[in-house]
Amino acid sequence: MKTLKSLILIAFLALTFSAYAENNFIKEDKGEIEQVVTNFVKNVDSRNANDLSNSIMPSASIVVVNELTKSIDSYSGTQFVNLVKNGQKGGWQRNVSVSTVDSDGNTAIAKVDITDSRLKETGYYTFVKDNGVWKITSEITTLKLNK
Numbered sequence: 001m002k003t004l005k006s007l008i009l010i011a012f013l014a015l016t017f018s019a020y021a022e023n024n025f026i027k028e029d030k031g032e033i034e035q036v037v038t039n040f041v042k043n044v045d046s047r048n049a050n051d052l053s054n055s056i057m058p059s060a061s062i063v064v065v066n067e068l069t070k071s072i073d074s075y076s077g078t079q080f081v082n083l084v085k086n087g088q089k090g091g092w093q094r095n096v097s098v099s100t101v102d103s104d105g106n107t108a109i110a111k112v113d114i115t116d117s118r119l120k121e122t123g124y125y126t127f128v129k130d131n132g133v134w135k136i137t138s139e140i141t142t143l144k145l146n147k
Helices: 002-045 077-085
Strands: 056-066 071-076 095-103 107-115 119-130 133-145
Touching: 002 095, 002 107, 002 119, 002 133, 056 077, 056 119, 071 077, 107 133
Parallel strands: 056 133
Antiparallel strands: 056 071, 095 107, 107 119, 119 133
8 A cells, every 4th residue: 555655646746747748838838939030030120130130041931921012922031131231121010019928849930910109010020949949930910000
C-alpha cells in the first residue's frame, strides 16, 4: 500500500510539472511572438529594413486586401523588405495589438490589429521557429478605414 501511494504521488508530481512546463512554454512563445510582431510593425514604420529582415523569412508571403483601393497586393518577404528599404512602404507610426496567439511547438499563428488615426489593418500572421527564433512566414491582412 505504501508503494502504491508513493507511485501515485510520483505520477501526480510528474503530471503537475509537465503541465506547468507546458504552460510556461506557451506563455514564453506568446510573449516572443508578440515581440516579433511589434518589432516587425515598428521596423516598417521607421523604415528600418535591416532589422525588419530579421523578423521575416525571405520566402514569406504577404497579402494585403486593400478595401480602400479595392485591390489585393502580394509580396514575398524579400520584396516587402525592399519596398520598405526604398521608402515605398512604412514611414508613419501605428499601434499594434496582438489579440490571439496559438502555438504548437515550432509553428504558431496570431491575429493582429494595427491602427492609426485613419486606418486599421486586421491581419493573420503565421510563424515558424527557425534555429530557436520566431520568424514570420506569412501575413494576410485587410486594410480599411478606422471607424
